[in-house]
């Protein structure tokens with residue numbers, strides 16, 4: 201029963217590069233990390249695809265042959281995948297129990313709600329004995345403005361509410377942020393406080409903003425893991441977190457890479473806690 | 481009421497039709513066009529969906545006249561999603577021209593109706609979508625009409641996600657939001673409305689939901705309390721794009737959101753005009769910069785010549801689309817009316833092609 205991380209988020213959030221970076225990290229650390237592409241509209245893929253939904257169906261085909269528009273095409277492909285889930289099951293069975301699998305998922309929210317293909321796929325995969333968690337990629341540009349930050353958090357929640365999985369939010373592209381902005385944000389560790397630092401002149405929405413912030417805090421939804429493809433330490437940080445959620449450590453302790461360069465004396469758990477000091 | 485003190489933004493109300501794929505944005509666009517002609521409402525129509533296969537209404541401004549979606553796909557070898565965003569980016573770089581056209585003609589129209597790409601993220605999460613919304617909102621009373629697929633929101637969990645997303649859009653675009661519950665000819669909106677009015681009723685529905693995907697956590701319950709607050713600032717209207725039911729209320733909601741715009745965002749803009757102007761310009765400049773990078777990245781030489789996929793500069797097309805006649809023909813069914821064939825609970829459109837077939841056709 202391999203471990204899996206579903207990587208979700210809007211187009212351009214950095215899902216694909218994230219998967220690539222983690223795969224590279226796995227290569228370096230000799231940890232077995234595989235990527236499965238579940239996006240039938242994916243274009244150039246920078247990682248080795250161990251399994252690729254485009255082997256069986258692509259949006260381009262659906263558009264060309266069945267005269268769908270981009271949306272209809274995507275829905276068609278995902279329903280096609282669901283109807284042929286034994287293909288995926290077969291592929292998953294080939295993985296070793298201690299393998300970690302990243303699922304590069306399509307971002308369209310409709311697939312989590314109106315046409316709930318993704319929740320159904322997750323239900324199937326759980327039946328096939330995979331241990332899953334979901335990582336929502338949120339572009340760190342959203343930290344620049346409180347309302348954008350809330351918008352990003354809620355957009356992720358609208359999808360994650362449909363997936364019965366432990367979740368983490370990855371703050372992607374942190375290299376594009378001024379370092380102090382990121383640090384301050386992680387330091388604050390509370391949505392309520394973060395929003396208080398901002399000017400909320402629009403009183404009409406003040407109450408709403410406050411209850412949302414409280415919700416984010418109460419449910420530890422502000423447990424953001426910073427990530428950048430240009431930062432060598434990012435993959436190990438994210439994996440530490442994901443491993444906790446999938447309980448990877450418990451199952452396959454021997455495989456944990458020790459002696460990460462420059463971090464010998466640091467217990468991953470302590471580092472993790474320091475990073476996520478606001479996580480329950 | 482402080483109404484007397486509120487300064488009113490002159491000109492038309494802008495309604496951005498935003499919603500999940502297939503929620504009925506384009507059909508509603510068509511319906512509004514038809515009803516406007518019937519009732520003599522002065523409307524201006526803009527289509528921003530580059531991938532729309534056909535727009536039954538001849539829009540006054542159509543992104544497809546400016547950007548060739550298929551050409552973008554080919555030239556930049558992009559997939560369908562990338563091509564939508566890139567087309568929108570290309571168009572956004574010319575949105576100043578659109579604003580000029582609109583500014584010139586503000587006195588001629590009471591409403592500006594805008595259809596957006598089917599892929600909701602392409603508009604709400606792209607730099608270009610934000611640029612367009614911000615440009616509009618900087619001078620015109622702008623609101624978002626969030627189109628909800630009522631039949632598909634029968635499951636409380638789906639309904640919740642849909643509303644959470646609407647709340648996300650409220651924060652992203654910071655504009656008055658009207659939820660338009662569409663397709664009420666198929667599914668009456670009362671269930672959804674009762675959930676919005678009474679979160680206990682909603683909790684009961686959540687608990688009783690036995691659809692296979694349903695799972696409920698404490699997060700769902702807490703979230704419903706947040707939504708309760710959201711519903712207080714959310715206006716709603718029930719419509720059928722297919723039959724035209726509820727469209728008269730729709731106009732009233734647009735007028736109401738003009739007031740809300742003036743009381744909140746418009747007022748904000750006036751209160752710190754200079755400050756806002758600067759920040760807004762910075763935002764626009766920043767988004768523009770991101771767009772330029774995005775567009776330039778497509779081109780390995782990063783030369784910024786006019787992208788070949790741009791087929792024409794933005795233009796107003798009044799000759800092809802005269803404003804609707806004030807007294808339109810009263811015929812019960814004009815050929816202009818949207819024709820809708822909606823199958824209740826359409827079965828999944830999965831066609832059983834054998835794996836071999838598909839493999840053969842996709843291995844290129």
Ligand SMILES: Nc1nc2c(ncn2[C@@H]2O[C@H](COP(=O)(O)OP(=O)(O)OP(=O)(O)O)[C@@H](O)[C@H]2O)c(=O)[nH]1
Pocket residue numbers: 269271499500501502503504505506507508529596597598599662663664665666719720721722723819820821822
């Ligand atoms: N019964 C019924 N069907 C509707 C109504 N509005 C739209 N539809 C149908 O819903 C489907 C989607 O409608 P569109 O208008 O294309 O939806 P859209 O949101 O523009 O879709 P995309 O642009 O692809 O995202 C079509 O089959 C319409 O005929 C309605 O009020 N009632």
Ligand SMILES: Nc1nc2c(ncn2[C@@H]2O[C@H](COP(=O)(O)OP(=O)(O)O)[C@@H](O)[C@H]2O)c(=O)[nH]1
Pocket residue numbers: 209210211212213214215216217218372373374375376427428429430
């Ligand atoms: N600066 C920076 N850019 C990134 C990072 N991650 C992704 N990107 C860029 O963001 C864009 C979208 O990334 P991609 O992984 O394809 O996103 P996806 O659509 O979510 O799969 C690409 O242009 C990437 O180069 C990051 O950590 N830092």
Ligand SMILES: [Mg+2]
Pocket residue numbers: 215216239242304
């Ligand atoms: Mg991708």
Ligand SMILES: [Mg+2]
Pocket residue numbers: 505506507529532596597598
């Ligand atoms: Mg449409």
